[in-house]
Amino acid sequence: MTNIKNIVILTRQKKYSNLKSTKYLFLLIFILLFSGSNFAFQNESDKLPRPKLVVGIVIDQMRWDYLYRYYERYGSDGFKRLLDEGFSNENTYISHLPTSTGIGHSTIYTGSVPAVHGITGNSFTFNSTGKGVNCVGDVNVQSIGTSSNDGQKSPVNLLVNTIGDELKLATNFRSKVIGIAIKDRGAILPAGHAADAAYWLNYKRGKWITSTYYMDKLPQWVDSFNAQNLAEKYLAGDWNTIYDINTYAQSTADNKPYEGLLKGQESPTFPIKTSELYTSEDYSVITGTPFGNSLTLDFAKKAIEEEELGARGETDLLAVSLSSTDAVGHRLGINSIEVEDTYLRLDKDIAEFLNYLDKTQGKGNYTVFLTADHGAAHNTQFLQEHKMPVYPADLSMMKKEMNELLEEKFQIKDVIRNVGASMVRFNYKLINENKLDEQEIRDVCMEYLRRDPDVLFVVDFNKVGDAAIPEEIKSRMVNSHHPERSGGIQYILNPNSGPSTQKGTSHSNWNPYDAKIPLVWMGWGIKKGGRSVKQVHMTDIAPTVSSLLRIQPPNGNIGKALNEVLD
Numbered sequence: 001m002t003n004i005k006n007i008v009i010l011t012r013q014k015k016y017s018n019l020k021s022t023k024y025l026f027l028l029i030f031i032l033l034f035s036g037s038n039f040a041f042q043n044e045s046d047k048l049p050r051p052k053l054v055v056g057i058v059i060d061q062m063r064w065d066y067l068y069r070y071y072e073r074y075g076s077d078g079f080k081r082l083l084d085e086g087f088s089n090e091n092t093y094i095s096h097l098p099t100s101t102g103i104g105h106s107t108i109y110t111g112s113v114p115a116v117h118g119i120t121g122n123s124f125t126f127n128s129t130g131k132g133v134n135c136v137g138d139v140n141v142q143s144i145g146t147s148s149n150d151g152q153k154s155p156v157n158l159l160v161n162t163i164g165d166e167l168k169l170a171t172n173f174r175s176k177v178i179g180i181a182i183k184d185r186g187a188i189l190p191a192g193h194a195a196d197a198a199y200w201l202n203y204k205r206g207k208w209i210t211s212t213y214y215m216d217k218l219p220q221w222v223d224s225f226n227a228q229n230l231a232e233k234y235l236a237g238d239w240n241t242i243y244d245i246n247t248y249a250q251s252t253a254d255n256k257p258y259e260g261l262l263k264g265q266e267s268p269t270f271p272i273k274t275s276e277l278y279t280s281e282d283y284s285v286i287t288g289t290p291f292g293n294s295l296t297l298d299f300a301k302k303a304i305e306e307e308e309l310g311a312r313g314e315t316d317l318l319a320v321s322l323s324s325t326d327a328v329g330h331r332l333g334i335n336s337i338e339v340e341d342t343y344l345r346l347d348k349d350i351a352e353f354l355n356y357l358d359k360t361q362g363k364g365n366y367t368v369f370l371t372a373d374h375g376a377a378h379n380t381q382f383l384q385e386h387k388m389p390v391y392p393a394d395l396s397m398m399k400k401e402m403n404e405l406l407e408e409k410f411q412i413k414d415v416i417r418n419v420g421a422s423m424v425r426f427n428y429k430l431i432n433e434n435k436l437d438e439q440e441i442r443d444v445c446m447e448y449l450r451r452d453p454d455v456l457f458v459v460d461f462n463k464v465g466d467a468a469i470p471e472e473i474k475s476r477m478v479n480s481h482h483p484e485r486s487g488g489i490q491y492i493l494n495p496n497s498g499p500s501t502q503k504g505t506s507h508s509n510w511n512p513y514d515a516k517i518p519l520v521w522m523g524w525g526i527k528k529g530g531r532s533v534k535q536v537h538m539t540d541i542a543p544t545v546s547s548l549l550r551i552q553p554p555n556g557n558i559g560k561a562l563n564e565v566l567d
């Protein structure tokens with residue numbers, strides 16, 4: 001429509017000017033005809049209906065209950081806007097183990113599970129070679145934007161496609177797909193293999209970087225953004241609570257013995273003098289403050305503008321992950337004023353981001369989904385203060401004692417490489433070199449673990465069919481077992497098994513505190529103001545986005561599209 005109007009206006013204006021204008025008119029018509037515009041070749045109504053842009057927002061360590069824990073203090077245009085204008089799946093669970101970042105991000109964007117997508121932890125070992133890798137580690141690529149090896153990262157270890165990959169295939173690669181997060185794994189795994197870019201933060205320099213997997217040099221706009229040194233600007237302002245500290249009704253007192261410290265901080269209390277906790281050589285402290293989230297969303301907005309996401313006539317995908325919430329939670333525990341303040345600030349940041357999307361894409365022209373890679377447990381000492389049961393488990397002791405039993409039997413030290421994140425991992429190099437009977441090793445460990453009061457269930461994956469375990473839990477164990485990349489034995493601890501000396505908190509278990517996540521949708525194609533309490537899974541997100549976009553689900557998808565979400 002605009003095109004026709006332009007021509008008419010142009011024609012009218014030119015009538016009164018000299019004859020040269022006719023030349024420009026023909027030139028304009030020529031451009032319109034051969035630029036492949038809708039005007040020239042098809043009616044707007046023939047165009048396949050799709051949103052201009054899909055934005056996935058993954059909030060690292062956001063428990064589902066944070067939507068409501070701080071509800072009364074959220075503004076109307078952040079989390080509440082998503083809930084009011086969008087659709088919330090109120091019972092969304094992670095169906096894999098351990099519940100951790102690399103796996104969560106992979107699962108959200110592939111609709112798959114570790115047994116299929118191959119990301120079995122933030123780092124893992126290949127059993128056949130004994131080689132350990134970071135889940136996004138790739139020595140065959142180089143850093144771009146830094147001289148450190150922080151950029152030697154790619155999705156090489158992810159064995160399946162993402163939503164973005166399928167979107168690329170569906171539009172013959174005209175769609176743009178970009179991943180952004182402070183954490184490398186939070187940017188790379190969601191973006192997938194065919195992505196145009198993934199950007200993550202070089203913590204020390206506070207600058208956005210990438211790798212040769214995506215490009216040979218940073219785009220000019222990324223250099224310019226980095227040159228603003230926003231990390232410094234944020235940190236120079238210190239971290240004070242946004243409201244009077246005495247009004248943080250959802251949190252414990254500011255100073256608790258089980259709260260950890262930022263590097264250089266003396267007590268875990270407000271005001272947090274971030275201005276004194278960084279140097280021009282080290283901005284890493286920003287990752288453990290709410291400013292890390294603000295910096296990420298600043299960068300995401302710039303990416304939308306500069307890459308013209310949603311503005312090129314094709315559906316684009318932006319995967320943004322907010323990682324600072326995880327660092328704040330790990331350090332201080334989920335009942336801290338710091339976590340409450342982080343979410344109140346995040347609510348404002350999200351409001352601003354949605355507002356930006358309204359302006360650039362137009363209200364209702366884009367689709368947002370917001371979810372989390374995992375939740376988190378309460379601190380064990382905090383629970384004990386309130387007489388709630390905890391079962392602290394000592395994993396290093398478990399490893400030591402099993403290794404002693406194995407040494408007694410085989411006269412070989414350190415047959416077990418690692419005990420953690422629900423798995424016992426063997427040292428296959430030692431097993432092969434010494435021609436040990438692997439089944440005998442498994443049997444020794446199984447006997448030990450069955451007797452350990454901290455262990456609720458244990459499975460030898462060679463005999464998984466025999467395991468008498470509630471189906472809900474067993475299916476998660478099976479979903480998570482990749483023979484080359486997982487431990488041969490999986491165990492489940494009692495609930496709240498964090499060590500009694502733990503500061504802050506952690507996550508990795510099947511229990512609702514770690515495994516129940518928010519899932520809220522809003523915008524193009526999404527039912528307005530809806531809510532469902534039907535139990536669904538993290539694996540259902542990718543097939544739902546695929547249905548919305550009328551594209552194939554990712555090639556490892558095992559989830560089911562959520563019909564109730566779609567308008």
Ligand SMILES: [Zn+2]
Pocket residue numbers: 061101326330507
């Ligand atoms: Zn974490």
